[in-house]
Amino acid sequence: MHLNPYGTDAVNLAADLANRRPAGPDDLTNRCIAAGLTLESPAVPADLDVLLPALDAWEKVVDATGEQERAEAVNGMLAASAAHPRLTDHAGDGWHLHYREDQLPLGSLLASLISVGTALHLVGRGMHRLRRCEVAECTTIFADTSRTGRQRYCSHPCANRDAVRRHRARAKPCAKG
Template sequence: MRFDSHIERVLTAATHLVNRLTAGFDGGQPVPAPSGAALREAVAAALAFDGRPHTVRTADARTIAGVIPDVRAVFEAASHEETARAADLTNTLLHRTGARPRLNPDPDGSWHLHFHGPSDELGPGWAAGIAAGLAMALGVDEIGRLGVCSADRCDRVYVDTSRNGTRRFCSTRCQNRVKAATHRARQK
């Protein structure tokens, strides 16, 4: 499944933000939630996935960090096939972020549906865009494309853009850890 480029971009941002801003485990290692200057840096790093540098103010970092627990909850509900819960959480996010649709032109002259927040500041804009991206994924019945890593001691999230929709891990590293553990168990 390939989401359109804008939806894929905001869902990618959502995964990077959830994975960088929430405490838990990544590949078997504990990960703390950042705070203070580290929060601004983590948000900037998460949004730099597309090569665009972002100057993140403290207020923007806090706005984004404020919605991330609910974004994580949507991924968790999706990974447990709890569609109604994921939809309820997403609807709450849409309301809370004030997501509003807008048709924006692309350089090639085509138009794409984008969602903006109540202001054009970075924090409200990304928060609203992520809420809308989740809504678009759920609204086209692609809830199964949102997941939480199934490797032991890893709770990082991912968006499955593969053709067959069978992704189970956040990274090749976690997939390899599981394969190696399975291999060692068979050798015993």
């Protein structure tokens, strides 16, 4: 699997998997492939046994209320799943860094990828750039990859819904006369 942990791919994959948990190994396999991962073998039930608790831990990172709490949660994930960095050209498509042991099952590989990718995203873009949508009834998680770092909503529909709600709250009723 060759995925650049310096980009947003790892946190976007984590958000996708956390927002809509994989229904089974086939679903996990298909979603990893759709995200651009090159898999050595398809997912098996044991991969979900490792991945689902890793996603629970990742949601604690998302829901942390302060930078220190968030850092501690990420550090816990890193300690549980990452290894010393090393150069590899395992797929023959260019040298890149891995922060994991070789020959890991998919669930463990994803846990490592998510923890390292999240750490790099937060220190590279800002500790605040991982959150849930601000629309009250939406709990969708997203990684803020905006230029300004001020993304508040998971999607344009949620942003529009909140804008309409704010507009209606400000509007005064018409006087009838």
